[in-house]
Ligand SMILES: Cc1cc2nc3c(=O)[nH]c(=O)nc-3n(C[C@H](O)[C@H](O)[C@H](O)COP(=O)(O)OP(=O)(O)OC[C@H]3O[C@@H](n4cnc5c(N)ncnc54)[C@H](O)[C@@H]3O)c2cc1C
């Protein structure tokens with residue numbers, strides 16, 4: 001018989017993705033009793049259907065291509081990529097979609113897991129339809145944290161609703177490699193998965209209504225486009241998709257804006273994501289979507305949701321972090337927001353934090369405003385942090401840029417015919433770097449240096465004394481600063 005369980009905790013976290021796990025960890029370490037509610041798998045999207053499987057699908061192709069790009073090593077490479085061991089490697093990293101390891105970590109950390117779908121029913125109150133058939137009425141003494149992730153945005157294309165297309169979940173958990181594969185969307189997920197499948201043997205067409213990776217500098221995106229073309233990806237850029245059909249032979253026909261059609265066995269729709277706040281009961285605490293729009297939350301620097309109804313006795317209690325909060329849909333930034341929110345909850349519970357936290361204190365997600373790093377894990381890679389020139393100017397920064405091709409000894413040794421591009425965005429009033437972009441093979445690891453320079457507001461004339469090792473790709477920093485005039 002179903003039971004009604006009434007339980008109280010200091011903190012209730014809704015969603016056990018990377019972000020929920022990190023908030024729970026921080027508050028539990030701070031001595032607060034903590035429950036985490038999860039509707040699917042502990043570990044969330046990143047572990048099972050996003051970052052980890054997509055990178056596991058890409059890495060073998062990148063490693064093979066790296067060897068093929070170095071004379072000597074290239075002669076030793078005698079085989080092409082075989083999809084079966086790559087899928088096995090991906091299965092290893094996703095733990096075959098089992099979350100026992102992550103659940104054990106919760107047990108070891110003293111965090112209570114409630115499996116089921118949560119709904120906020122009132123201030124500090126969460127109701128869960130338990131997967132065990134029981135229902136749980138949970139009450140939080142201090143805080144409820146929304147860490148429910150994001151959900152794919154589906155474009156309005158005739159016929160799309162009626163066909164069995166893949167979202168990124170289908171592509172990252174693929175059991176076999178389709179012969180012909182069409183990707184809709186030229187954003188990060190689209191380009192990464194297009195290249196992964198091309199290198200695993202699919203004949204890939206990528207359809208984007210604009211250029212590829214439109215939020216990144218054009219020069220950098222052009223190198224990624226060239227990489228995809230070199231792998232045989234047919235890029236249809238600046239092209240709308242008007243209709244999608246699926247026939248009795250399980251084949252898709254995708255009709256493009258110019259009237260041409262593309263056939264395929266699998267269709268991936270990767271056209272963006274939005275915070276997953278549907279059916280969460282937020283209307284029960286005064287948070288309603290604007291007419292005809294999806295609900296979005298606004299948070300302060302500690303992750304406190306603004307505009308929440310308080311319970312009248314002890315202040316605000318609702319926090320959001322990660323994809324659900326909607327400012328940066330990236331695991332590392334979500335985990336940073338989680339650490340800030342977790343520490344703020346503990347500090348407020350102990351009475352050591354009143355009002356908003358100081359910028360750059362452990363309880364504030366200040367870096368969200370200045371330095372969000374992101375890497376597109378294609379080959380070549382694209383790594384970027386901070387605002388682009390345009391974004392910097394819009395923020396009122398007196399900004400200029402300096403660009404160079406990546407043509408240093410470290411790059412030449414990295415691979416034959418190395419092609420790369422780097423850019424710094426400089427705040428001319430304060431003479432500091434505010435943004436940086438690198439494109440080229442192996443540049444992802446250059447990014448953290450730029451993030452440190454931005455967050456640390458290192459003056460350019462001091463940065464000059466950060467001497468990059470010879471012969472590394474990092475020597476591009478020296479070229480950038482020389483070109484800037486140092
Ligand atoms: C294909 C792809 C590749 C990506 N690659 C990268 C990458 O390389 N690097 C990177 O930094 N980012 C990457 N991302 C983004 C990254 O996956 C997300 O930023 C990250 O997963 C967000 O974590 P989260 O904990 O906020 O949300 P999620 O991981 O989505 O976790 C939310 C959890 O909440 C649960 N939940 C939702 N509603 C309820 C409810 N009502 N009750 C109970 N539980 C609920 C869900 O089941 C889920 O487990 C990628 C995304 C995609 C789609």
Ligand SMILES: NC(=O)c1ccc[n+]([C@@H]2O[C@H](COP(=O)([O-])OP(=O)(O)OC[C@H]3O[C@@H](n4cnc5c(N)ncnc54)[C@H](O)[C@@H]3O)[C@@H](O)[C@H]2O)c1
Nearest residue numbers: 155185186187188189190209270271272273329375376377
């Ligand atoms: N390496 C990484 O860090 C990584 C990898 C994959 C995804 N992600 C994260 O996941 C999120 C989702 O990825 P994504 O690629 O789906 O989103 P995105 O926002 O990066 O790209 C979506 C693309 O789809 C296009 N689009 C939107 N509507 C369309 C339509 N009707 N027809 C055709 N194209 C349309 C957009 O113009 C855009 O280019 C991203 O915000 C990103 O932060 C990160």
